[in-house]
Amino acid sequence: xxxxxxxxxxxxxxxxxxxxxxxxxxxxxxxxxxxxxxxxxxxxxxxxxxxxxxxxxxxxxxxxxxxxxxxxxxxxxxxxxxxxxxxxxxxxxxxxxxxxxxxxxxxxxxxxxxxxxxxxxxxxxxxxxxxxxxxxxxxxxxxxxxxxxxxxxxxxxxxxxxxxxxxxxxxxxxxxxxxxxxxxxxxxxxxxxxxxxxxxxxxxxxxxxxxxxxxxxxxxxxxxxxxxxxxxxxxxxxxxxxxxxxxxxxxxxxxxxxxxxxxxxxxxxxxxxxxxxxxxxxxxxxxxxxxxxxxxxxxxxxxxxxxxxx
Numbered sequence: 001x002x003x004x005x006x007x008x009x010x011x012x013x014x015x016x017x018x019x020x021x022x023x024x025x026x027x028x029x030x031x032x033x034x035x036x037x038x039x040x041x042x043x044x045x046x047x048x049x050x051x052x053x054x055x056x057x058x059x060x061x062x063x064x065x066x067x068x069x070x071x072x073x074x075x076x077x078x079x080x081x082x083x084x085x086x087x088x089x090x091x092x093x094x095x096x097x098x099x100x101x102x103x104x105x106x107x108x109x110x111x112x113x114x115x116x117x118x119x120x121x122x123x124x125x126x127x128x129x130x131x132x133x134x135x136x137x138x139x140x141x142x143x144x145x146x147x148x149x150x151x152x153x154x155x156x157x158x159x160x161x162x163x164x165x166x167x168x169x170x171x172x173x174x175x176x177x178x179x180x181x182x183x184x185x186x187x188x189x190x191x192x193x194x195x196x197x198x199x200x201x202x203x204x205x206x207x208x209x210x211x212x213x214x215x216x217x218x219x220x221x222x223x224x225x226x227x228x229x230x231x232x233x234x235x236x237x238x239x240x241x242x243x244x245x246x247x248x249x250x251x252x253x254x255x256x257x258x259x260x261x262x263x264x265x266x267x268x269x270x271x272x273x274x275x276x277x278x279x280x281x282x283x284x285x286x287x288x289x290x291x292x293x294x295x296x297x298x299x300x301x302x303x304x305x306x307x308x309x310x
Contacts, residue, residue, distance in 0.1 A: 001168070001169045001171060001178075001179060002166050002167070002168055002169075002253055003166070003167045003184055003252065004026075004164055004166060004181070004251050004252060005021050005164060005165040005166070005167060005249060006164045006165075007270075008167075008181055008184060008185055008188065010197075011181065011182055011185035011187065011189075011196060011198065012188075012189055012192065012194045012196070012197060013121065013195040013196070013197045014136065014192075016173055016192040017192055017194055019192055019280055021038055021165040021167065021248070022038060022192075023283065024057065024167075024188060024192070025038055025117045025167055027188070027189070027191045027192075027309050028184070028188060029220065031187060031191065032175075032176055033169065033170065033171070033184065033187050033301075034068060034172075035167050035168065035169055035170075036168050036169065036170040037165055037167075037168035038165060038166070038168070039166050039168070041210045044134075045098065045131065045153050045157075046103065047100045047101075047102050047103035047111075047155055048097055048099050048100070048103055048105075048126065048152070048153040048154070049072055049097070049098050049100065049150055049151065049152055049153060050072075050095060050096075050097065050098070050143060050147045050148060050151050050152075050153060050156055051071065051081070051095070051096055051097070051098035051125075051149060051150075052070065052072075052074075052093070052095055052096075052149055053068050053069070053070055053090060053091070053093070053094045053096060053125075053164050054069050054070065054071055054080065054092060054094055055068065055069040055092060056068040056079075056085075056090065056091070056092060059084060059116075059117060059119060060118075061117040061118050061119070062116075062117045065084055065085070065086050065116065065117065066084070066085055066086075066090070067082060067084055067085075067119055067277055067286050068082070068084075068090070068125065069081070069082055070082075070083055070096075070123075071152050072123070072149055072150040073149050074096065078149075081098070081122050081123055081165055081310055082120060082121065082122055083098070083121050083122060083123045083124065083125055084116040084117075084119055084121035084151065085125045085128070087125065087139050087140045088139065089139035089140055089142075090139075090140050094140070094142060095142070095143040095144065095145055095149075096140050096143060096145050097122070097124075097125070097126045097127075097131060097140075097141050097142065097143065097153045098123050098125060098126070099111045099124040099126050099130075099131075100123050101113050101121075101122060101123060102126075103123075105124075105126070105130055105131065106130075106131070106250070107130070109130075111123060111124050118166060125140050126140065127139060127141055128141040131153070132158065132247075132250060133243055133246075133247075141159060143156065145189075150291075152182050152290075157243055164251055165250065166251060166277060166294065167184075169184070175297055176272075176274075179272045180268075180269065180270060180271050180272030180273075181269060181270045182196070182198060182270060182272065183272075185197075194260050196288075197246070200268070202230050207234065208240070210231075211230055211231055211232045213285065214280070215232060215280065215286065215288065216287035217229065217230050217288050217289070217290070218288070218289045218290065218291075219290045220289065220290060220293070221290075221292060221294070223290050224291075225290050225291075228288075230288060232280065236260065237259075238258050239258060239259050240256075240258065240259065241256055241258065241259045241263070243260040245259075245262050245263070245266055246262065248266065249262060249265060249266065249269075249308065252268075252269065255286065255303070257302050257309070260277045261277065262278060264277050269284040293310065295310050296308060296309070296310045297309050
């Protein structure tokens, strides 16, 4: 199980608590909650900053490449960084994300000073897909003209976590209580001399109709599944999730799908409670039946893959 260190710290009562990931991992392992590995988040935006293209010209040795001069400060005489870029949607004056040498982009793509067709390039001007913040790979991510040059891109995007560490846990079957961010935080809090801070459920106004009058839940085997409940929500719009939710899911190995799917995964990871969202229009029988599979069936996953359930 993968857990974001930044996410974990949000559930400690002492917001300013100081502890390094390695120190916490050692404490948890000694307590019996084994941390098998520690790694930097693959979607970290560390060393990605806001820059401005002040000059560009055709690459002398490649028709589809251009050589840009980029500044990371609006101060007079600011240092210019030369970066070779192959995107066509850039122009002088554009505000763009710059991955500096030493940055590691999603997919473990390390940025370093290099020579591209004989011309030195000191960084990379990035698309949203290369940064892991969108699926758009058609061109460079264009940033607002008012953005402060040199600031971390994560700060500009809002909610981004410029640095994060991922803890990989190997839990024994008797520790299902730790299969969540809150579960790990509950174990870690006393080790750090603080208390657990659990999220407070938001209040919402119930609709005029009871869920039971709209959809039925039929549990066939209460030993295998003692409890299964449903709630009907309406007036929802399926769309892309906020960046901060997508970043957290990607950091622990889940691919964002849309706001409905993502929020169920987010709650499951945080609380340990499995959830699933159904499209009410596609439940033709008017009921959700919970029980063992009685025959071999094929299921199409959200990824498009098909699996066989026996």
